[in-house]
Amino acid sequence: MPVEKDMPLTEQMKFDLEAENFSPEQIELIEGDTQLDEDGGATISFGAQMQAPQGHFSNLAETMSDGELAMIADELLEAYEGDKEARSDWSSTYAEGLSLMGLKSEDRTEPFPGASGVSHPLLAESVTQFQAQSYKELFPAGGPVKTQIMGAPNPQTEAQSKRVKQFMNYQLTHVMEEYEPELDQMLFHLPLSGSAFRKIYFDDKLGRPVSKFVSSEDLVVPYDSTDLTTCMRITHVIKMPANDVRKYQASGFYRDMELAEVYDNENDEVQDKIDELDGAKRVYTKDNIHTILEMHVDLDLPGYEDANEAGESSGISLPYIVSIDENSSKILSIRRNYEEQDALKNKKQYFVHYKFLPGLGFYGFGLIHMLGGLSKSATSILRQLIDAGTLANLPSGFKARGLRIRDDDQPLVPGEFRDVDAPAGEISSSLVPLPYKEPSGTLFQLLGFVIESGKSFAAVADMKLGEGNEVNPVGTTMALLERGMKVMSAIHKRMHAAQGKEFKLLAKLFADTLPPVYPYQVVGGNQAIKAQDFDARVDVIPVSDPNIFSVTQRVTLAQQQLQLAQGAPQMHNIYEAYRRMYEAMGVQNIEALMPPPPQPQPKDPALENAELTAGMTAQAFPGQDHDAHIVAHIALLGSLVIKSNPQIFANTQAHIMQHISLKASEEIQQQMAPQMQQMQMAQQGQPMSPQQQQAMQQMMMDMQTKIAQRQAELVTEFMEDIDDLSTAAQEDPLVKLKEQELQIKAKDSERDLKESQAKLSVEKEKMENKEKTDAAKIQQQKDAVALRSAIAIEKLERESQQKVLDKAENITKNIQDTFNKGI
Numbered sequence: 035m036p037v038e039k040d041m042p043l044t045e046q047m048k049f050d051l052e053a054e055n056f057s058p059e060q061i062e063l064i065e066g067d068t069q070l071d072e073d074g075g076a077t078i079s080f081g082a083q084m085q086a087p088q089g090h091f092s093n094l095a096e097t098m099s100d101g102e103l104a105m106i107a108d109e110l111l112e113a114y115e116g117d118k119e120a121r122s123d124w125s126s127t128y129a130e131g132l133s134l135m136g137l138k139s140e141d142r143t144e145p146f147p148g149a150s151g152v153s154h155p156l157l158a159e160s161v162t163q164f165q166a167q168s169y170k171e172l173f174p175a176g177g178p179v180k181t182q183i184m185g186a187p188n189p190q191t192e193a194q195s196k197r198v199k200q201f202m203n204y205q206l207t208h209v210m211e212e213y214e215p216e217l218d219q220m221l222f223h224l225p226l227s228g229s230a231f232r233k234i235y236f237d238d239k240l241g242r243p244v245s246k247f248v249s250s251e252d253l254v255v256p257y258d259s260t261d262l263t264t265c266m267r268i269t270h271v272i273k274m275p276a277n278d279v280r281k282y283q284a285s286g287f288y289r290d291m292e293l294a295e296v297y298d299n300e301n302d303e304v305q306d307k308i309d310e311l312d313g314a315k316r317v318y319t320k321d322n323i324h325t326i327l328e329m330h331v332d333l334d335l336p337g338y339e340d341a342n343e344a345g346e347s348s349g350i351s352l353p354y355i356v357s358i359d360e361n362s363s364k365i366l367s368i369r370r371n372y373e374e375q376d377a378l379k380n381k382k383q384y385f386v387h388y389k390f391l392p393g394l395g396f397y398g399f400g401l402i403h404m405l406g407g408l409s410k411s412a413t414s415i416l417r418q419l420i421d422a423g424t425l426a427n428l429p430s431g432f433k434a435r436g437l438r439i440r441d442d443d444q445p446l447v448p449g450e451f452r453d454v455d456a457p458a459g460e461i462s463s464s465l466v467p468l469p470y471k472e473p474s475g476t477l478f479q480l481l482g483f484v485i486e487s488g489k490s491f492a493a494v495a496d497m498k499l500g501e502g503n504e505v506n507p508v509g510t511t512m513a514l515l516e517r518g519m520k521v522m523s524a525i526h527k528r529m530h531a532a533q534g535k536e537f538k539l540l541a542k543l544f545a546d547t548l549p550p551v552y553p554y555q556v557v558g559g560n561q562a563i564k565a566q567d568f569d570a571r572v573d574v575i576p577v578s579d580p581n582i583f584s585v586t587q588r589v590t591l592a593q594q595q596l597q598l599a600q601g602a603p604q605m606h607n608i609y610e611a612y613r614r615m616y617e618a619m620g621v622q623n624i625e626a627l628m629p630p631p632p633q634p635q636p637k638d639p640a641l642e643n644a645e646l647t648a649g650m651t652a653q654a655f656p657g658q659d660h661d662a663h664i665v666a667h668i669a670l671l672g673s674l675v676i677k678s679n680p681q682i683f684a685n686t687q688a689h690i691m692q693h694i695s696l697k698a699s700e701e702i703q704q705q706m707a708p709q710m711q712q713m714q715m716a717q718q719g720q721p722m723s724p725q726q727q728q729a730m731q732q733m734m735m736d737m738q739t740k741i742a743q744r745q746a747e748l749v750t751e752f753m754e755d756i757d758d759l760s761t762a763a764q765e766d767p768l769v770k771l772k773e774q775e776l777q778i779k780a781k782d783s784e785r786d787l788k789e790s791q792a793k794l795s796v797e798k799e800k801m802e803n804k805e806k807t808d809a810a811k812i813q814q815q816k817d818a819v820a821l822r823s824a825i826a827i828e829k830l831e832r833e834s835q836q837k838v839l840d841k842a843e844n845i846t847k848n849i850q851d852t853f854n855k856g857i
Contacts (some may be wrong), residue, residue, distance in 0.1 A: 090374040093367045094338065094354075095289050102336065107358055110329055113256075114269050120257035124397060128227055128251070133227075134409040135161075150420035154412035156488045160401050164225045164522075165218075172533060172576070173217055173527065174624065177203025179537055180577040189633070195572050197556050201564065202541065202574065204554075209242065216247040223249055224390050228400030232386045232532075233270065234539040236547045245536060245542035248385070250685065251305065259396045262385050268330040270385075272729050276322035279359075279366075288357065288366040295322050296361045306608060325360040330371060330384070340379070353381035361834045369523060386536045406487040415481040422473040431467035499591050533576040541574045566829065592618035614619030639666030646670065654692035656700065663693050668755050690752060698744035706737055 095103055105125050136153030143149070163438035179202040181195040206213050216232075224230040231248040254269040255262075262268065276295070281286040296762060322459040332351035334340070339347040354373035358364065372379040433439075438455035456464060545568035592615040601604035609631055616624045637645075639662060642652040647670070654663070669692050676682050713730065 043054065057503060060113050093286070093289065093369060095365050095368045097336075098337075098368070099443055104363075106333070106335075106356070106368075107363050107365050110356060110358060111327075111329065111360070111363055114254065114327060114329065117254045117256050117267065117269065121254070123396075125251065127406075128402060131157075131400075131406045132226070134402065134406060134413065136413070145421070146425075148424075150417045150424070152413075152416065152420065154409060154416045154485070155410050156485055157401055157405055157409040160405060160488065160755040161222065161225045164401075164525075165221045166524065167522065168529065169218055172529065174212055175579075175620070177576050178208050178533070179203050179206065180575060182573045182575050184573055185368065191571050192568050196564075197552070198541070198567050198572050198574065200556075201552060201567075202537070202544065205243075205540075205544065210244065211382075215246055216245065220388065223247075224388055225401045227251075228390045228393060228398035229396075229405060230388045232388065232536050233384055234386065234543065235534060236543055238285065239281070243540060243547060245540060253385070255396055258397075260434060261396070262383065262387050265330060265396075268385065270328040270330075271831035272326040273330055274324050274326050276324060279326070283365075289364075291364060291366075293324065293359050294362045296324055299815070326366070327358045327360050329356045329358065330381070332381075333357060351363045352379055383539065386532050386539070388532045390525060392528075404491065405488050408484055408642070412481060412484045412488070415477055415484065419477055419481065422471065422477075425470040426472050429467045429470055431465065433465050437461070437464040466598050530576050534574075537574045541568055544568060588618040589615075639663045642689065643667065643670045646682060646689065647676070649682060649685075649719060651685055652689045654689065654696055656696055658693070658696070660700075661691040664690055664697075664752070667693075668752070671756065691749070692743060694748045694752065698741050698748055702737055702740045702744060705740075706733070709733060779800050 037192060069083045093204045134153060135158045136155050137158065139153070142151045144689075177199075179199055181199045183195050187195075220230045220232070227250040229250040231250070231253050233248050236242070237246065248270060252271045253267050254271065256267050259265040276293075279288065279293065283290045331354060333354050333356070334349065334351045335354070338352070340346045340350040340352050355367075355369045355371045357366040357368075359366055373381050373382070390401070391399040392405065393399045393403075437457065454461060459704045542657030545565060549565075550562065550565035552564045555561065556563075571773045592611075596615050599608055599611035611627070613624055616627070621627065636655040636658055637652070642663070643666060645652055646667075654660070667686055670676055671683065671686055676686065691835045710733070713726070713733070
C-alpha cells in the first residue's frame with residue numbers, strides 16, 4: 035500500500051482496514067510500521083505476524099510485533115494472577131500445615147515465658163515412613179521399568195521386550211543422573227501437599243531427555259481444572275538465573291532482547307515457610323534471578339489461525355507454549371505444542387500428576403489435610419503436659435508484702451537455704467503457692483488415642499504375625515497384611531498409574547530424540563534396531579506391582595505360588611515359580627544362580643531325522659529351507675524301521691505338516707508384501723479410517739484364504755509322494771522276501787495253533803473221562819453207604835423187637851409168679 039512521504043494513514047485507509055476486520059490496535063501497529071521507499075513514497079508493513087516461521091517448532095515470537103506480543107502477555111499474566119488468587123486458600127493451608135512438621139521448635143512467651151514450643155512428630159513420622167516405603171518400591175536396584183508384550187508373544191517380541199527394558203533402565207539409572215534424586219525429593223513433598231508433578235522433556239543443553247520434579251506450588255492451573263489432559267492453561271513457574279536466560283537467548287531458544295535486572299526476588303507464602311523450616315534465608319540480594327512463566331495454553335494467534343477445508347479460519351484455538359518473563363512482562367518465546375503431522379492438533383503432554391489422595395478439586399489431599407487436625411491436637415496436648423510438669427516442678431505463688439527474701443530474683447538450687455526477713459508469725463502464712471497440678475493421666479491417655487488414630491490412618495500398624503514358635507498359615511498372613519495395607523495399597527496404585535504415564539512419555543522421547551542405535555552391544559539383534567524396538571508391540575510399565583506395597587507381601591505371595599507349584603508340578607512351570615520367589619526376595623542376577631531352560635533352536639534335516647528316529651519330536655521354524663527338510667523327512671518315511679513303528683511314522687508326518695504350513699504362509703506373505711507396503715505408505719502414521727480398516731481386514735481374509743489353498747496343494751503333493759513311496763516299497767525284492775518270510779511265519783503260527791488245539795481236545799477228553807470215572811466211584815460209595823445204613827437200621831429194629839419181647843416175657847413171668855404166690 036504505497037502512500038505519500040510523511041503522510042499518515044487516511045481515514046479511508048483506516049476504514050478499509052476496519053472493513054477487513056483489523057482491530058484499532060492492529061491499525062496502530064500498521065501505521066507505526068510505515069517505511070520510506072527510495073522513490074519518495076512509503077510502504078506499510080502489515081506486521082511481522084504475516085511472515086511464515088522457520089520450522090514447525092520455531093519461535094513464533096520472532097515473527098510477531100512487540101505490540102501484539104504485549105497484548106498477549108498482558109492477557110496471559112492477568113489469567114495467571116487469577117489462577118494464583120483462586121488457590122490462595124490452598125497455599126495458606128499448605129503453608130500453615132508445614133509448621134506442624136515439628137522441624138523447628140518455637141520460642142513461646144504464652145501462657146508464660148519459657149513455655150514448651152515442641153511439636154509432636156506425628157506428621158513428620160508419617161511422611162518419613164511413606165517416603166521410605168514408596169522409594170524402594172518405585173525405584174528398585176535393578177531399575178524401575180519393565181515391559182509387557184502387546185498381543186501373542188514370540189521369540190522376536192520377547193527379545194525386543196528385553197532390549198527396551200534394559201535400555202530404559204540403563205538410561206534412568208546411569209545416564210539420567212537427576213532421575214533418582216528428583217524422585218526421592220518428590221516422594222517427600224507428595225504426602226505433605228497431596229500433589230506432585232514430573233515434567234518430561236528434551237533438554238537441549240544436556241542433549242537428552244530429562245524428568246524433573248515440579249512441586250505443587252510451582253504449577254498453577256485454573257480453578258475449574260480436573261486433570262492435566264483437559265486443563266485449558268498450565269503455568270510452570272521457573273526460577274532461572276540471568277546467565278541461564280542469556281544462554282537460551284544466545285542459542286535462539288528465547289528472543290534476544292534486553293530484560294530488566296531482578297535483584298530482590300520475593301518468594302510466595304509456601305516457599306517462605308519452606309525456607310523458614312529449612313533454616314535458610316536470603317542474605318546476598320545481588321543475584322539476578324528471573325521468574326519465567328512457561329504457560330501451556332490454547333491461543334488463536336493472528337497469522338497462524340486454524341483453517342478449515344475451505345481455507346477459512348475456523349476460530350479454534352491451538353495449543354502453544356508461551357514463555358514470559360514475569361518481571362518485565364515480556365514474551366520470550368511462543369512455540370507450537372502439537373506434532374506437525376497431527377491433523378487433529380492434539381496438545382502434547384509434558385507433565386504427569388502424582389496424587390497422594392484424590393481431592394475435591396484438581397489438587398490432591400495430603401497428610402497435612404488429613405492429619406493436620408490430629409497433629410495440631412497432639413502438639414497442643416503434648417505442650418500442656420510438658421508445661422504442667424514445668425509448673426509442678428517450679429511452683430509460683432504469692433508472698434506477703436513485708437516478707438523479704440535475699441536474692442529473690444534467683445531460683446533456689448538443691449541443698450540451698452536462703453535468709454528470709456519474715457514478720458511476726460510463721461513463714462508459711464506469708465507464702466501462698468498457686469494450686470498447680472501434676473500432669474494429668476487422662477490428658478496423657480488422650481494423647482495416646484490421638485497418636486494411635488493418626489498412625490492407623492497414615493501407616494501400617496505393628497502386627498504380630500507370629501509369636502514364638504507360632505506360625506500363621508499363608509492365607510491368614512495375607513489377610514492380615516491386606517487389612518493393614520488398604521490405605522497404602524490404594525495410594526500406591528495411583529502412583530503406579532502415574533509412573534506408567536511418565537515411562538510412556540520417556541519411551542517416546544527416547545525413540546524420537548536419541549540416536550537410532552543402541553550405545554552398547556545387544557542380545558538378539560544388531561545395534562541399529564533401537565528405533566523400531568520402541569513400537570506398539572511392546573508397552574512400557576512400572577516394575578512395581580500396583581497391588582503389593584511391601585516386601586513381606588511379595589515374598590509371602592511368591593512363597594504360596596511356589597508351594598502350589600510344588601504340589602502339582604505337572605500343571606505348573608517350576609522354573610518360573612522359583613524365579614518369582616527369587617525376584618520377590620530381591621536376589622540379583624538370578625540367571626547365574628538358576629540358568630533358564632534352553633530354548634528350542636532351528637536344526638538341520640539330518641539332526642531332526644536322528645531325533646525322530648530316537649522317538650523324539652522336532653520343531654519347524656520360519657525362514658528354514660522347507661523344501662529340503664520335507665524331502666529329507668519323506669526319505670526317512672521310506673525306511674523299513676520307520677514304517678514298522680507307527681509312533682515314529684506319525685511324528686515324522688506331523689513335523690512335515692509344520693514345514694508345509696510355514697512354507698505356505700511365507701510364500702503368500704511374500705506375494706502380498708507389496709500390497710501391505712502400499713497400504714502402510716498410504717496411512718503414513720495416521721490412524722486408519724473405517725474404509726482403510728475394512729480394506730485391511732479384507733486383505734487379511736484374502737491372505738488366510740490363499741494360505742489355506744496353498745497348504746491344500748502342498749498336502750496333496752505330500753500324500754502323492756507317500757503313495758509313490760508305498761508303491762516303490764511293494765516292487766522292491768527285499769520287500770517281497772520280507773513278505774515271504776512273514777507268510778512262512780504266518781503258516782508256522784497257524785500249524786502251531788492247530789497242534790495246540792489238538793492237544794487241547796485230547797486234554798479235554800481225558801478230563802471228561804476222568805470226571806465220569808470219578809462220578810461212578812462216588813455213586814458206588816453212595817450205594818455202599820446206603821446198604822450199610824439199611825443193615826444197621828434192620829439190626830437195630832431186630833434188637834428193639836427182641837428187647838420188647840424179653841420185657842413182655844419178664845412181665846408175664848412176674849405176673850405168673852405173683853399169681854402163684856397168691857394161691
